[in-house]
Amino acid sequence: MPQTGNYIFELSDKVIRKSVSYRNRYGITISADLYIEKDFDEHKKYPAVIIGAPYGGVKEQGPGIYAQNMAERGFAALSFDPSFNGYSGGHPRHVSSPDFFVEDFSAAVDYIGTQVFVDRSKIGAIGICGSGGFALSAAQVDRRIKAVATISMYDMSRVNSDGMTDEERNARLDDLNEQRYIDFEADFPVLSQRGAPIGFDAATDPIGIEFGEFYSTPRGYHPNSITQFTATSSMSFMNFPLLTYIKTISPRPILFIVGENAHSRFFSEDALKEALEPKELYIVPNANHVDLYDKTDLIPFDKLETFFTTA
Template structure:
């Protein structure tokens, strides 16, 4: 398991671990702890989900390392069907399974003898922000949730950017996916969405192009592609319709002031019940909060989890 986009800090250890979610899929994850970690004590822990289509060797690993330096047990995982995690067919995206992956991470952390299972929090980056919140709506073992550059994938897929999808466009998209199911069935395997959806010529996706296709963030497991037909599930299942259920557990939303995705965090913050907080990072775009340690407010994340996982 190589090609991490960041250097391992000399004060941190990283251990490759595996465990299964409730679907029986083996999850590959990296466990980060400080070098002076005392296993005889019980510690607060934070699990970190990657951006949608990303893997643990990228931004979520950076978060894991930084939180481990601050004394937390941190777990960065690959979602089911992606990265080094199991599951067939490959490169499926699923609102239910990706939400389950957060609860499976809680299962793993809460059964470590050095973790206090009453002090487990979650971080979701980009699309994982929606999955982390969705998991916390029903999994009350998650005591605090933070999102950065949050995307509600279900809303984006079924309604378009800024909810701009028309009824005709929705019907057309669903008709195309329905026809693709026939093609997949006859082929015996599901087709992937085209790679060119990540483009330097599109004002929204040029940020993703800069990250995923250049040395800054490239990883061979992060294809930025999912099976075409798996997107259909997001038209049928809302992720955040029960966000008020998270209360009284706290939520921290972090977004860049230049991020095209900022409205997802602002709208989710408005819909959530207290306690909640919205932090807007000056000069940051969407992907800056994936890997730019000069802009990601790790001190704020440390403060949030230290207070709420006390």
């Protein structure tokens, strides 16, 4: 059974949390938590939802909060650690990959869809931050995913490539190509800088402060969530756009949830323009990007329940 621990939230007395594991199609063992309501009836068929972690996050943080709240609303909810990260398998550690992270969503569907108490026709996906892009990308090819909701979405392909001239892109790739030689000869690949600074003050970039206040303080700290990936991981995102086929998700519905003041809001607004109906942008007043990771007074769970119930 996979290791788990250090949850940033208290377990509700209305749900049961079960540690589970399964393999994705690459043979990597995925560590996950299954949440079901306490008065669960094994003879019933439940709608299901799978929840992916923010980019750099793990299931014991925001994904668990979402899974717990959806389980309270009658869903079988599965939160999981991405390949190479958290308590999931894969070496070297802290690799980031558009292909593997998208596959992790489909592997979650494999698992949840083979549980006797799950209605296969009612499996949805929630992607938080970077996994919002991965959830959408998975739905482009995995039609078993009947509805997708993104929370504070990041498109990590754009993060790694937007705004660069051809000369800047080539210079970046030259640096990463040299790093591959270094990594090949070393015992462990070099990691990127932390996305969430450990020490921060008024002079720190505001986005860095926002992430640091979550990942680097007791509010959201987890030892597996270092907000770093192998430096050369970014090459894959520079080469493989995540949302090329977003139009093909239709007629399955997409719900984009963003904070009114989120620095990442444009990712959802741009994806909304590209997606076909049915689609919706839901704006949470007075919320920033990270607020929607864990602040249950702001996260619109009633909206999510309605969305997945009627999908």
